[in-house]
Amino acid sequence: MQPLAQPPRQAPIATPPLLRLIDDAGHAAPxxxxxxxxxxxxxxxxxxxxxxxxxxxxxxxxxxxxxxxxxxxxxxxxxxxxxxxxxxxxxxxxxxxxxxxxxxxxxxxxxxxxxxxxxxxxxxxxxxxxxxxxxxxxxxxxxxxxxxxxxxxxxxxxxxxxxxxxxxxxxxxxxxxxxxxxxxxxxxxxxxxxxxxxxxxxxxxxxxxxxxxxxxxxxxxxxxxxxxxxxxxxxxxxxxxxxxxxxxxxxxxxxxxxxxxxxxxxxxxxxxxxxxxxxxxxxxxxxxxxxxxxxxxxxxxxxxxxxxxxxxxxxxxxxxxxxxxxxxxxxRQATSDPLELFDHLYSPSSARPALAEQRAFLAAELAELAAPSTDKGANR
CATH class of the missing domain: 3.40.50.970 (Thiamin diphosphate (ThDP)-binding fold, Pyr/PP domains)
Incomplete structure (x- = not known):
């Protein structure tokens, strides 16, 4: 299939003059x-x-x-x-x-x-x-x-x-x-x-x-x-x-x-x-x-x-x-808090219980990740 050709246009009406107060040369315009x-x-x-x-x-x-x-x-x-x-x-x-x-x-x-x-x-x-x-x-x-x-x-x-x-x-x-x-x-x-x-x-x-x-x-x-x-x-x-x-x-x-x-x-x-x-x-x-x-x-x-x-x-x-x-x-290195995902979504008076649950779940995961790790294989 041949691509659609651009149809010929009628000659455009002359573009109106630009409204200006100072011209390109830095002079006050007429x-x-x-x-x-x-x-x-x-x-x-x-x-x-x-x-x-x-x-x-x-x-x-x-x-x-x-x-x-x-x-x-x-x-x-x-x-x-x-x-x-x-x-x-x-x-x-x-x-x-x-x-x-x-x-x-x-x-x-x-x-x-x-x-x-x-x-x-x-x-x-x-x-x-x-x-x-x-x-x-x-x-x-x-x-x-x-x-x-x-x-x-x-x-x-x-x-x-x-x-x-x-x-x-x-x-x-x-x-x-x-x-x-x-x-x-x-x-x-x-x-x-x-x-x-x-x-x-x-x-x-x-x-x-x-x-x-x-x-x-x-x-x-x-x-x-x-x-x-x-x-x-x-x-x-x-x-x-x-x-x-x-x-x-x-x-x-x-x-x-x-x-x-x-x-x-x-x-x-x-x-x-x-x-x-x-x-x-x-x-x-x-x-x-x-x-x-x-x-x-x-x-x-x-x-x-x-x-x-x-x-x-x-x-x-x-x-x-x-x-x-x-x-x-x-x-400066940007610092971000993943819990900010839940901020500013609703006003405090309109908070959604489901979001509160999700926030608590993420907070618990973050706390677990931040806790000191233990070498589980040390006593093997």
């Missing part, structure tokens, strides 16, 4: 490209720059540790810092973040310690941080499942008349999943206070975007669900911050959900076990390296006189201190 959004204050941009530099140093350190065998795997977000940092910086303390497996720097920026972020990548815990404390759901590996969780939490918050907003991070591949459709549709119908931020890094592992969908942009899908959609330069942290902040404010005031597409690029491999040379051109990677989000903002800040040498030195010091702390925590 008003026509701003979509009506204003540049954030210099103090905000300087804070975002610091967070991106620190996050990138963390990524580089973790990637090195993975290559040394300290972690089993790690999906780098190098080049996607603008999307992730802008998203977290836009959240209020009471809001919730629903991340994917690639969004470790988002967790870092929201205050999760490195050893807790990396616990799952090392195989210590499924999720090594306290979700309630940080208002961050577990990092989702199955595509788009966290979008439904975000909508559920946001809907519950609305019913309880809380001011909480849920923001979920997705990749372009996740929008091809049924879970994403259900989340978009439910959120729009029920006007849930949720923001969907799609980091379009242009590859779902090895599948390019044009093999996933025929629409102009992912943001165009928003109109079919009845919610606003924005097509944003995902390497412009100023634009990302302005758009995400506005979407969160809209959700909090009862305006319902928003779909935001941040066009960016995955500079490194899907994970350390991936070989991207099999499915993409190195020349394309070089082009996107030239659109670096950190360098872009740095040029703008320098041109505005907002990045003095002392500030640069302080940012570098903070980044190196974090890298050193990350190395230290990952070179």
């Amino acid at each position: 008003a026509a490209e701003s979509g009506g959004f204003a540049l954030p204050p210099l103090t905000t941009l300087l804070r975002l720059y610091r967070q991106m530099v620190v996050a990138r140093r963390f990524e580089a350190q973790v990637t090195a540790l993975t290559r040394q065998g300290r972690l089993a795997t790690y999906p780098s977000a190098l080049g996607q810092e603008a999307c992730e940092i802008a998203a977290v910086a836009s959240l209020a303390p009471e809001d919730w973040l629903f991340p994917t497996y690639r969004d470790s720097i988002a967790l870092l920026t929201r205050g999760v310690p490195p050893e807790q972020i990396l616990a799952s990548f090392r195989g210590d815990w499924h999720s090594g941080y306290d979700q309630q404390q940080h208002r961050i759901a577990p990092q989702a590996t199955p595509l788009a499942t966290q979008a439904l969780h975000a909508v559920g939490l946001a809907t519950a918050a609305k019913l309880k008349r809380h001011s909480t907003v849920a923001l979920t991070l997705l990749g372009d591949g996740a929008t091809s999943e049924g879970d994403a459709h259900e989340a978009f549709n439910f959120a729009a119908v029920w006007q849930a206070p949720v923001v969907f931020l799609v980091q379009n890094n242009q590859f779902a592992i090895s599948v390019p975007l044009d093999k996933q969908m025929a629409c102009r942009t992912i943001a165009d899908k928003a109109i079919g669900y009845g919610m606003p959609g924005y097509y944003v330069d995902g390497n412009d942290v100023a634009a990302m911050y302005a758009v995400v902040t506005a979407a969160i404010d809209r959700a909090r005031s009862g305006g319902g959900p928003t779909l935001i597409e941040g066009l960016t690029y995955r500079i490194e491999a899907h994970t350390n076990s991936d070989d991207p040379s099999r499915y993409r051109n190195a020349a394309d990677v070089d082009v996107w390296r030239g659109r670096d989000p950190i360098e872009r903002l740095e040029k703008y800040l320098v041109s505005e006189g907002a990045l003095p040498a002392a500030e640069r030195a302080d940012i570098t010091r903070e980044a190196e201190e974090l890298a050193a702390a990350t190395r230290d925590c990952m070179t």
Whole structure:
């Protein structure tokens, strides 16, 4: 049987211009490209720059540790810092973040310690941080499942008349999943206070975007669900911050959900076990390296006189201190208690007798194994 041929496509409608506030060269973009959004204050941009530099140093350190065998795997977000940092910086303390497996720097920026972020990548815990404390759901590996969780939490918050907003991070591949459709549709119908931020890094592992969908942009899908959609330069942290902040404010005031597409690029491999040379051109990677989000903002800040040498030195010091702390925590041998298998499954008031019996059985076996051994053949 012959394989099914790809049907010919009609000529696509021209892609709309990207919404941006700072261009690739580090200059303020023309008003026509701003979509009506204003540049954030210099103090905000300087804070975002610091967070991106620190996050990138963390990524580089973790990637090195993975290559040394300290972690089993790690999906780098190098080049996607603008999307992730802008998203977290836009959240209020009471809001919730629903991340994917690639969004470790988002967790870092929201205050999760490195050893807790990396616990799952090392195989210590499924999720090594306290979700309630940080208002961050577990990092989702199955595509788009966290979008439904975000909508559920946001809907519950609305019913309880809380001011909480849920923001979920997705990749372009996740929008091809049924879970994403259900989340978009439910959120729009029920006007849930949720923001969907799609980091379009242009590859779902090895599948390019044009093999996933025929629409102009992912943001165009928003109109079919009845919610606003924005097509944003995902390497412009100023634009990302302005758009995400506005979407969160809209959700909090009862305006319902928003779909935001941040066009960016995955500079490194899907994970350390991936070989991207099999499915993409190195020349394309070089082009996107030239659109670096950190360098872009740095040029703008320098041109505005907002990045003095002392500030640069302080940012570098903070980044190196974090890298050193990350190395230290990952070179320490992890300790685990097998009895933790039974913890955090139910609240103490809802404990299951069967689990208590299983825990007691395992505890007895562990105690027997830990007891001093005797040489049964010594008296033979």
